[in-house]
Amino acid sequence: MAFNEEQFKEIISEFTIGSERLHTIAASFRQDLQLGLRDVTQSSMRMLKSYVGLPSGKETGDYLALDFGGTNIRVFRIKLDGGGKYEIIKRVGRPLIVPGEYDYICKDATAEQMFDFIAELIDEAIDGDHKTKYYLGHTFSFPSTQDNLYNARLIIWTKEFATQGVEGKVANDLLVEALKRRGADNVEPVAVLNDTVAVLLSAAYKTPNIYIGSIYATGHNTCYLEPSIHDPNGVGLGGMILNLECGNFSKLAPNRFDKEYDEGSEKPGEQRFEKMVSGRYMGELFGMAISELLGEKGKKYGLTSIDMSMIILDDSENLGKASDIIMAKVGKELEPADVKKIKELASAIVIRSARLVAASFVALVWQRAGSGKIQKQHVAVDGSVYEKMPLAKENITKALMELLGEDAGQVDTILDNGGSGLGAAIAAAMAVQK
Numbered sequence: 392m393a394f395n396e397e398q399f400k401e402i403i404s405e406f407t408i409g410s411e412r413l414h415t416i417a418a419s420f421r422q423d424l425q426l427g428l429r430d431v432t433q434s435s436m437r438m439l440k441s442y443v444g445l446p447s448g449k450e451t452g453d454y455l456a457l458d459f460g461g462t463n464i465r466v467f468r469i470k471l472d473g474g475g476k477y478e479i480i481k482r483v484g485r486p487l488i489v490p491g492e493y494d495y496i497c498k499d500a501t502a503e504q505m506f507d508f509i510a511e512l513i514d515e516a517i518d519g520d521h522k523t524k525y526y527l528g529h530t531f532s533f534p535s536t537q538d539n540l541y542n543a544r545l546i547i548w549t550k551e552f553a554t555q556g557v558e559g560k561v562a563n564d565l566l567v568e569a570l571k572r573r574g575a576d577n578v579e580p581v582a583v584l585n586d587t588v589a590v591l592l593s594a595a596y597k598t599p600n601i602y603i604g605s606i607y608a609t610g611h612n613t614c615y616l617e618p619s620i621h622d623p624n625g626v627g628l629g630g631m632i633l634n635l636e637c638g639n640f641s642k643l644a645p646n647r648f649d650k651e652y653d654e655g656s657e658k659p660g661e662q663r664f665e666k667m668v669s670g671r672y673m674g675e676l677f678g679m680a681i682s683e684l685l686g687e688k689g690k691k692y693g694l695t696s697i698d699m700s701m702i703i704l705d706d707s708e709n710l711g712k713a714s715d716i717i718m719a720k721v722g723k724e725l726e727p728a729d730v731k732k733i734k735e736l737a738s739a740i741v742i743r744s745a746r747l748v749a750a751s752f753v754a755l756v757w758q759r760a761g762s763g764k765i766q767k768q769h770v771a772v773d774g775s776v777y778e779k780m781p782l783a784k785e786n787i788t789k790a791l792m793e794l795l796g797e798d799a800g801q802v803d804t805i806l807d808n809g810g811s812g813l814g815a816a817i818a819a820a821m822a823v824q825k
């Protein structure tokens with residue numbers, strides 16, 4: 392069966408964002424940000440205060456870092472030497488879900504089970520040493536409100552997490568209780584931060600001229616250093632990193648696949664931007680479009696963004712690898728012309744994602760520049776989509792050039808690999824050494 396040409400073209404155009412529309416999206420992102428700076432309830436983004444600014448670079452000492460933001464939990468012991476130098480002394484990690492064995496992120500799992508599992512991993516990182524005092528920085532990468540550096544309270548799970556008894560709770564309190572149950576209360580969580588904030592701290596520790604940090608992975612979000620933050624009573628709090636939670640940005644038009652996916656998702660209406668751009672969702676959109684092309688709308692194939700990346704990377708004449716993936720997941724042997732179209736579809740979804748992410752970066756660059764000149768700077772990004780997805784980084788760069796015009800040379804993106812761990816250690820040092 393050959394795909395219907397008209398239908399295919401229509402689907403590709405749904406996933407295509409031209410220059411003009413991209414400009415409009417960047418402008419509406421900035422407008423939403425400005426609304427939120429005046430009154431957070433007016434923005435579609437949560438714009439959460441982090442209670443931390445940029446590091447001085449003089450942070451030193453031994454810290455534990457917990458990276459809790461996706462299905463893989465990691466714990467590090469990190470020695471900060473100051474001046475951008477550090478050493479990872481120990482690293483342990485384990486997934487929160489092993490299909491068929493255990494699952495700490497499903498509806499049936501409890502907060503206690505989840506945090507006991509995390510405490511066990513922390514215990515492994517300290518080799519069961521229950522005597523030495525350890526300060527821990529906790530990268531907790533879900534939307535949380537806080538009014539100091541310790542007490543992030545989870546507003547709502549994202550990334551399809553559903554564990555009971557965590558929403559509405561202070562993540563570090565749950566961790567402290569679990570550490571106590573394990574007899575490891577010599578470990579003291581002193582700082583909590585979003586992964587975007589961790590990436591920004593980590594990148595700024597090592598490199599000057601960085602004010603924006605972003606995660607482009609299973610989930611998506613960005614933070615930036617806002618020069619003047621006010622509390623709800625209008626009292627100035629100085630410069631502070633703001634975690635935008637821009638995965639929730641909703642002032643852009645979704646296409647019909649975005650809408651349909653959202654309606655059937657764990658949290659309809661939430662994280663609309665994230666559902667258009669991040670790794671957790673691109674495979675879902677891809678599968679939905681393929682099911683239409685194959686005339687079996689509604690069928691789920693379990694396609695992931697990793698499948699998409701392998702399909703895009705297949706540059707062979709006969710697209711053998713891409714055909715194998717389609718055969719394995721979709722259960723059909725397609726004509727070479729259709730496999731080519733599927734590859735084109737995967738590329739269109741990734742390119743749209745990269746362009747939207749770039750538009751959000753430009754909005755922040757504009758906002759920081761105000762009416763002045765755009766400062767030379769790097770945007771620090773971490774995450775598997777940015778790092779590994781073909782077409783992602785190059786299309787961010789292209790879109791930055793398109794949007795920034797003659798200022799394009801002032802802004803680039805850099806990979807900050809592993810920032811979630813290092814940033815947590817830096818935040819712990821900032822909490823302890825202040």
Ligand code: BGC
Pocket residue numbers: 460531532533534549550585586587606609610611612613636638665
């Ligand atoms: C969360 C953010 C996080 C992002 C990247 C989103 O789902 O809401 O807090 O920064 O994922 O991990």
